[in-house]
Amino acid sequence: MDTVVVGAGPTGLVSAVALARRGHRVSLVDNDPGPGDAEHWSRRGVMQFHHPHGFRPQAIDVIRAEMPEAFDALLAHGAVAFAPDGVPAGDEVPPGSGLRCRRMVVERELRRVAEDEPGVTRIRGRADAVLGARGRATGVRLRDGSVEGDLVLVATGRTASLADDLRPSGDSVDCGLAYVSRQYRLQPGAEPGPITSVIGAVAEHAGYIVIVFRHDAGTFSTLIARPSADRRLAALRHEAAWTAAATAIPLLATWTDPARAAPISPVLPGGRLHNTYRGQLDARGRVPLPGVVFVGDSVCTTNPTAGRGVSTSLMQVEHLLALLDDGGSDPEGLTLAQDAWCGDHIRPWFLDHLATDAAQTARWAGEDVDPARPPTSDLVVSATAVDPSLMAVVGPYLAMRALPDSLTAVHPRVQEIYASGWRPPVAAGPSVDELAGIVGAAAGAAAPDVPAAPAAPDTPARALA
Ligand SMILES: Cc1cc2nc3c(=O)[nH]c(=O)nc-3n(C[C@H](O)[C@H](O)[C@H](O)COP(=O)(O)OP(=O)(O)OC[C@H]3O[C@@H](n4cnc5c(N)ncnc54)[C@H](O)[C@@H]3O)c2cc1C
Incomplete structure (x- = not known):
């Protein structure tokens, strides 16, 4: 089968390789030039790329099943597998293990494997329409040409608009929080700071959350998840404000003590985050164009502090592959079956986040x-x-x-x-109002006058805590 996969994020990369290894001729279309030989990969268009990620077992099991060499390369690079009980895995990593690693490092390995895969042709370009003839998908249109395929997987992420004409806009609700994060590396010989969760450490403060995500090779990310409606904390994006906050918040102060660690990234502000769910079907509940399947964040995004996005994405990939393995050659039936499964197994996580995020926002606003x-x-x-x-x-x-x-x-x-x-205990450290004062003073501006962080592309869904 000729298959076009649009989008070379985790969803598209794993899909492309898995399908090629099942005998499909795969064209993988993405506009991103890739990292080349550079250490840094800017990855424009994927706002979360350098923000902290943790990789749950559901995601890692799919990667290990479909691209085992990528998993091995990640371990060799210094990614740390954690077994289901949360302890670091030994030499033999059991199935059902998660991974602590920077997203950039994971995606670089997935991409390397896809580039080496004989059945995958990578095409640099932006798909601007899905093409169809006689009621079936026939490929995608690029700015300068087209790519043919009987099966088109739309793995274009949380903000992309490709094939918006085929399905309703779906449900999208603001998570009520925004990310500000920064990556660090432990100084040679330095020990990590306090560890309170599988992924690193979590502190729930009065009005915001702080998380430390441990990554590969002594690197880690620090995150302040702040109420997005509180403009005072938007100033955290300034280096001086971040440093003042990191010094005032006990968990961050311990982890980012210059004797322990040094920053390896600038302060990274994030865009608004949404819980979203979009099914496969048109407004009348029919398959809009047989042969087109939406997959990954283009179906569901959830509050990222729970670290579910790559898992819900690759669970979709795994299910789609199982349908194809079972002989899902009827394209309409394929889309219907994938939609029904996502409704039963992915949408519940979206609905769960709607409820928990609304409750958190109410509690941050002082509601008991x-x-x-x-x-x-x-x-x-x-x-x-x-x-x-x-x-x-x-x-x-x-x-x-x-x-x-x-x-x-x-x-x-x-x-x-x-x-x-x-009531759940609140971590020692500044309340959100006190933090706003610290941040405002350090940013050199009266807090209410600080402009909001520039709106970055939108997204979805909370912690591997
Ligand atoms: C702040 C933040 C933190 C997160 N933290 C975690 C975490 O800890 N753990 C976790 O599991 N998940 C996390 N997630 C979710 C995770 O990042 C996503 O689930 C994941 O990126 C989804 O992968 P994807 O391949 O579906 O989409 P993306 O990674 O967005 O990739 C989409 C690709 O499609 C390309 N594209 C888009 N449109 C077109 C087009 N028209 N033509 C060609 N190419 C196109 C883009 O260039 C991009 O390469 C987080 C998300 C956010 C926002």
């Missing part, structure tokens, strides 16, 4: 938990600090081995905990 209402998933997770037996149900949800509605089984116990007056 209402124990009379069914708790949102984040409140269920927090309640495990009071009753560790809840982990029997919460653990599989956290690991994405059980869908969010599995948590309803423990709602009565969790409501009891909140009705007792208990």
